[in-house]
Amino acid sequence: MSRSASPEGDPARVDVAEAARWLDGRVLRTPLLRSPAIDRLAGVRVLMKAENLQRGGSYKMRGGLFAVGRLAAAGHGGVVAQSTGNHAVAVALAARRHGVAATVVLPVDAPATKVERARAAGARVVLAGTDVAQRLTAARQISDETGHPIVDAYDHPDVVAGQGTASLELIEDAERAGTPLDALVLPVGGGGGVAGACLAAAGRPIEVYGVEPYGCDSLARSLDAGRPVPVTPAPTIADGLRPSCVGALPFAIVRDRLSGVIRVDDEQIAEAFRLLLLELKVLAEPSGAAGLAGVLRLTGSNAEQLGGRYAKGADSAGGPTGGGRLHTVGVVLTGGNVEADLVARLATPHRIEEGAAA
């Protein structure tokens, strides 16, 4: 088993507790939120870590700030990043905070919100193609020209460690409240967050699950194959969960630790988005809401209420589980940067259909 498939790919270098110490006071310790209606639907206690309220609007701020902070401390005058949005915004904000330059590469179809946020943070924004390969090529070229290192969105030990601090806070705050987690659920793009979650949960009896949109299930396929398997990402409203391949470092971390991957469709993500908005009263982006959609599939007890859309159990690796065995499930609401038009479309079920027809 290769644990060093990427140059940065040494899991032993990933230290969530160290990142947590460094980030203390530099990021918000976001609240754990609950909703009686969501608990009822899930059939378990659901503790939601509101990283949509984090600085920069997503938990990517944690990884970006930690990684850029270390590079700035090492004397680098600038950094380069590519992502579908939130990581770029996070690196841009982190670079400004540390007084170094940032160039971020976004897809040409990136949500305008994320482009504006990166620009507002003072970053140079380069738009390149629509897939990760095109963005990586552009990022490498800029890195070669400027000499500024690339801060990868997930295949980077400091990014994984930083993102893992959201899970660590969730685990610790749940213990402090007297309701320790039985399971922890995170949406999966390149796998940095779920890898950080596996490390944060290490040594505790907590099952960790990833959630992927159907057709963007590189992690599920990679776990089945025993090696990173790319996919051609299908369209999904969860624009942050569309990397074509799980990162080598995240894969090396999660392959023996993850309890399973739960696949969700856009209807389930939209339903979770509405529950978060109308019951919990917070705005999550679809990628952030995907975690709750996964929780509802995992616990399965809501199958009846929601018209049987949520089947019982997880899809792969680790076997299915029911609501009966789990009492408290944590989920990280990873981000909240959404376009106003999409909010309007998703807020009511009929408007989704309007949007789909338009």
Add this chain to the structure above:
Amino acid sequence: MSRSASPEGDPARVDVAEAARWLDGRVLRTPLLRSPAIDRLAGVRVLMKAENLQRGGSYKMRGGLFAVGRLAAAGHGGVVAQSTGNHAVAVALAARRHGVAATVVLPVDAPATKVERARAAGARVVLAGTDVAQRLTAARQISDETGHPIVDAYDHPDVVAGQGTASLELIEDAERAGTPLDALVLPVGGGGGVAGACLAAAGRPIEVYGVEPYGCDSLARSLDAGRPVPVTPAPTIADGLRPSCVGALPFAIVRDRLSGVIRVDDEQIAEAFRLLLLELKVLAEPSGAAGLAGVLRLTGSNAEQLGGRYAKGADSAGGPTGGGRLHTVGVVLTGGNVEADLVARLATPHRIEEGAAA
């Protein structure tokens, strides 16, 4: 000056600190949230108390729980309440918590969300007319028939004290963070919340402002006249701010303590709603967003960015103020119970116009 205009109208009976001790552990200590974008627009540090995340979806839970708890402790087997929504939901939830019966009187045009929430909490829901006089008549009749006391939505010392605890927590948490408030802003319906805020701020150098929609400005008119003056409430998206007259007890409390009333229109409320949703990532109901709309008018520094819609200064009683003198302004986001259709309509500016045209 009559300080006992209503049977319950003795301000000396209103003790916010006592209510805070009683409510400790019974309600959420909701977080203070901030947004760099909102700070920039306001030109001051804006600390937002997220009572939309409170149990029951609004800060009315505080007054309802405290008042009903005392009545239950005194041996009453049931309570009656009337309101445009959130107070009824709060009393229904409070009654269930204390094991007593609840009958709540709502207007026939109450948002379905609030009717459903009251019913879900086990209350008997009675729909009566569209104005407060019709609801009060119905509530009194039910109270006479059942012998259950009425828990008024604002003209009740325990309700005022309970609602005031949201302001007290905001004041204390701001001090603890090293950013004590210069001003505190609350939306005004019957005046219970702003009266509680005045009592919570007593003895500290904090200016307290109320916010009323144009045409629903009973408090502003009452302050000018020196006595409670009813209005025929104009239509507004802030359905919770439409009582026809400020309560006698709240008026007695605020008349000598309030720094001013800020009037806002539906466009300003909708703009604040969008800022809260898209920048702060939380869902406030229009009545809850009205407080932020008032902050933006009060500080006035955003006049340019928002097309001059926000004039500088307050409208009445206590004189205008500019952004320069204020450094930190607190505002209570009083509630978050909104219809999905209204969220969809308000999320983008053009959809408001669609809604208005429809």
